[in-house]
Amino acid sequence: xxxxxxxxxxxxxxxxxxxxxxxxxxxxxxxxxxxxxxxxxxxxxxxxxxxxxxxxxxxxxxxxxxxxxxxxxxxxxxxxxxxxxxxxxxxxxxxxxxxxxxxxxxxxxxx
Amino acid sequence: xxxxxxxxxxxxxxxxxxxxxxxxxxxxxxxxxxxxxxxxxxxxxxxxxxxxxxxxxxxxxxxxxxxxxxxxxxxxxxxxxxxxxxxxxxxxxxxxxxxxxxxxxxxxxxxxx
Numbered sequence: 001x002x003x004x005x006x007x008x009x010x011x012x013x014x015x016x017x018x019x020x021x022x023x024x025x026x027x028x029x030x031x032x033x034x035x036x037x038x039x040x041x042x043x044x045x046x047x048x049x050x051x052x053x054x055x056x057x058x059x060x061x062x063x064x065x066x067x068x069x070x071x072x073x074x075x076x077x078x079x080x081x082x083x084x085x086x087x088x089x090x091x092x093x094x095x096x097x098x099x100x101x102x103x104x105x106x107x108x109x110x111x
Numbered sequence: 112x113x114x115x116x117x118x119x120x121x122x123x124x125x126x127x128x129x130x131x132x133x134x135x136x137x138x139x140x141x142x143x144x145x146x147x148x149x150x151x152x153x154x155x156x157x158x159x160x161x162x163x164x165x166x167x168x169x170x171x172x173x174x175x176x177x178x179x180x181x182x183x184x185x186x187x188x189x190x191x192x193x194x195x196x197x198x199x200x201x202x203x204x205x206x207x208x209x210x211x212x213x214x215x216x217x218x219x220x221x222x223x224x
Contacts, residue, residue: 034212043201043215090155097143097162098170099213101155 002026002095006102014110019078021105023091026072032094033074035065038104039087047089050074061085081109113138117202117216124223130175130189132219134202137183142204144185145213146177150198161185162207197223 007022025031032051036044048059055067065076074091086109091102114137124130136142146158157170159177167177174193178186185202199220203213 032211036215041199041218041220043217044203046212046214049212094211097160098145098157103154 002028002093002100004091004093004100004102006089006091006105008105009103010106010108012108012110013081015083016080019076019081019085019107021076021089021091021107023074023076023102024072025074025091025093028093028095033065033067034092034094034099035059035063035074035076036090036092037087038090044090047076081107083109083111085109113204113214115202115204115214115216117200117219119219120217121220122222124192124221126194126223127191130187130192130196130221132187132200132202132221134185134187134216135183136204139183139204139206141182141207143207143213144179145203145205146185146187147201147203148198149201149218155201158187192223194223197221 003026005024013019030052034049035047037047038044047063048057050057050067058064063078065074067074088104088106090104093100116135143162145160147155148158149155159167159169161167161179164179175189199218201218202216205211205213
């Protein structure tokens, strides 16, 4: 079965420090992977996507993710956290016409 | 550019009452359309998706139904709401094809009392 595992349900960082949100996916030949962000009571916004091009993917708001096939991972990073980054983040894999979502990671940014 | 609308934004309904949530997409033709529910602590659950007018696939048997009367309109309904239907309902669209992202609407917060 297709699955996406986000290894941390909550991550807390200080403003200005790096962010790492971890994601592993069930293996498939050529996966399409995404990261979405959701602020409270809002819809999901696409941060970035990987579709078999460069393994390091740059997204909006300074986020990037690295696709590692050998580790079946797609971790999300940002060099310096901002207060506005506090939100819930979802790692997502495409499967057919549908998306498979991870359980989400809530990012808290401390001042 | 494409935009997606959902209404209402919030809704409080008693148990046993009917439900109709509407989603419309502008600026694209023949999109794939999706309904998701997000309940506290349960992540996003795909409820229905549609690849064309009148074509509905149900992912989870439940108290809800969906219809697509027009190319860019997707409606989520229930004849009698249950307490367990409470949640945040999200509509999404994407272009037909593979490897393509979905774009989400602003959501409807439904509370069944």
